[in-house]
Amino acid sequence: MPYLPTSQAYLEQSALLLEAYPNDTRITTKYNFPSQKPAKQSPPDTPSQTPIASLTLKTYNPTSGICLKYRTNKGAEVGRLITSLGKLAGGANVAALGLSNAAPVAQTGDVEMADAPEEGGSAPVSAAAKTEGNKAGKGRKKGGKGKR
């Protein structure tokens, strides 16, 4: 049950897990305050001791037993995280998440996309068309975005 270091890594890995097991993977978002000793409750008027809550995101798949987690306590991240969870719920893959252009963490199985629109795409960039390795990668990403 690893905690991933960045939200981006968490979202990318979660997207891959959802892609692999779309039907029984669930995402839990926990908003919680640190537990306090009930015996020593501080008086109500001590704002200086206000505990800082944390937000834990967990993606879990019972079939494979894979569990991914990310924890934060920054309020500024909430909106972006929830919006991303919405994209995941809609079946977005890694490329469609719209995160930074970091290379995919793991190569997915369906790398070969022979039916990528090569002819249409390569017409305006005939000079760059020689670098076939890079092009194939780009085409795959775009194809995935449109398809799913």
Place this chain on the structure above:
Amino acid sequence: MAPLSHEEFFTSLTDLLSKTSQKSRGSVYLTQKPLAGTDSSARPSILIRATDGNTNAPNPKKNKVEKQKKSDSKVKLSTVVAPEDLEGFYTRYAEVCKGGMTGLKKRDRKKGKAKAKGGAKTKA
């Protein structure tokens, strides 16, 4: 429990989050998963659940069987989101969570001010 409409769900969730934040204790659990039972060819609806993590079962560590107060009983909310409603739902969902989760660290004030300034400049 029967799923609520989106409107009811958001109202109750706002309430639950703000109460938790005010008390500065306790948890709120939100889960999302595809709703089972729909045919696999179509994109499934998403089931959203929210609970306060309380359990109605007696604590096994306590030997005494205490009767729990009504206010201690578990809060359970759920709603179902159709695939075509996902975007709109999550926009509001994010707003509700942003507004309700006030116990998290606030954004750095200086940064916020600098940003506000920049925004004003570009507008003028």
